[in-house]
Amino acid sequence: MTERYVMALDQGTTSSRAILFGHDGRAAGIAQHEFTQHYPHPGWVEHDGDEIWQSQRDVACKVLAETGTGADQIAAIGITNQRETTLIWDRRTGRPIRRAIVWQDHRTADRCDELKAREGRIEQVRERTGLIIDAYFSATKISWLLDHVEGARARAEAGELAFGTVDSWLVWNLTGGRCHVTDVTNASRTMLFNIHTLAWDEELLALFGVPPELLPEVRSSSEMYAETDPSLFGRPIPIAGIAGDQQAAAFGQRCTRPGMVKNTYGTGCFMLMHTGDKPITSHNNLLTTIACQRGERVEYALEGSIFIAGAVVKWLRDKWGIIDSSPAIEELAASVAGNEGVYLVPAFTGLGAPHWDAHASGMITGLSLGSTTGHIARAALEGIAYQVMDVLEAMKADSGIEIRELRVDGGASANDLLMQFQADIMRAPVVRPEQLETTALGAAYLAGLAVGFWQNQAEIDRQWQVERRFEVEMPVEQAEALRHGWQRALHATRAASNF
Secondary structure, eight states: OOOOEEEEEEEOSSEEEEEEEOTTSOEEEEEEEEOOOBOSSTTOOEEOHHHHHHHHHHHHHHHHHHHTOOGGGEEEEEEEEOSSOBEEEETTTOOBSSOEEOTTOOTTHHHHHHHHTSTTHHHHHHHHHSOOOOTTSHHHHHHHHHHHSTTHHHHHHTTOEEEEOHHHHHHHHHTTTOOOEEEHHHHTTTTOEETTTTEEOHHHHHHHTOOGGGOOEEEOSEEEEEEOOHHHHSSOOEEEEEEEHHHHHHHHTTOOSTTOEEEEESSSEEEEEEEETSOOOOSSSOEEEEEEEETTEEEEEEEEEESOSHHHHHHIIIIIOSOSSTTHHHHHHTTSSSOTTOEEEOOBTBBOTTTOBTTOOOEEEOOOTTOOHHHHHHHHHHHHHHHHHHHHHHHHHHHOOOOOOEEEESGGGGOHHHHHHHHHHHTSOEEEESOOOHHHHHHHHHHHHHHTSSOOHHHHHTTOOEEEEEOOOSOHHHHHHHHHHHHHHHHHHHHHTTO
8 A cells, every 4th residue: 555644744943844744644755955044134034935935846846756756645745834924916927026034023013012002002003913012023014015115015915915824825836826814823823813703903903004905815724725726746736734833733732622731942942822612811911822723713822032042053054153063062062061151132023922022132141261162162051041931920820720731842951951950940840852853743743634534633632742851950049140140141142222
């Protein structure tokens, strides 16, 4: 019998990947391609939409070719993507009107400050979307593009242009421009979508100056949306799953019951706590978001978004040259016994949850003549863990739930030193699964469930297996001292942003 697979298209911030998953949930083939990061001005981050599509198409074809898999062996395609990144394209030509504005970009921070200063606007946005007003989300990015590309606003109002987060852009291209859709998880990150009514909010569209003619149709996370254009893979393949990368990772980690928490260590860090079928309003600067929708059932989560995590390791590699490869940071950090008072706050694109300071910039504190590259490397890794700790504390306060364990995934979760320090500093076990490709796996599960490749969630629950569990080892007094030092470094960073 010919083996069948689900293909996950994992379109991330720095690379596009395609992964084939068999019925056992294991990866049978992976192809990956990095693409260009554009930094035209300080605080600006852009991607070329055409390059995103070309790289994603190429890795999909490559993984089929390298594994000798035919399109007839692919039961479905699931898509997971960098979320708030914003594209607008011409509906007739399919070409972007300008480079995409990436989720990390904070060119619209001043515009967000203006909106926050208006009476009642913070509450209006939070109540309807679960989000805070911030440049991170898509709404002000859309408005900026319409106002800075000649004629774009008039063309948008005339229905000539389309907006989408990256999932919508990929589906548009996969279907030859026949399908303009998104799912609820991606829509919930735009600052335009009402997470209670599950519809675009007319008052928020007016507030942010976004014409409704731009918007995609919003669908569930697991259903048959369309089939790929036959010219791409030789025959049509069903597209049946869509979820933003963090929601997909939570689904892949099987965090599907209230109180379960996962953290993904990628370019940034993103922690989600499943809260059930009712949204919980955060009082500690977290986000309320949609975790998933299958059929009529909508599930919610609390989320803490950290802008810089693995990106700080890339920064040390590419800008400082103190490591030759990202994995080498673990050995360098382990060359010193402790941080010796050195802290690195990686606020290179501002601070995310729970601080939300778009004007903050990165800082290293505590340097002395005895400081080495080992101390800086260690401070970089520890800075990731401290940020995760801050989010977890806010999550516990909002939910009233004591966290039993933190399930982890993403590239940096393979770093044992970081994972042990994470458990020690947040005082809770860290659990790393055998399958670290949980973001792509979540998208595959959503697509596979929609077409009957997997029968139900109980079947896929049995596939999740622990690779290693990191228990708390550090004495509480030492952890408290380190946490105090982090708070001082954080305070210095935020104070400096006001100069």
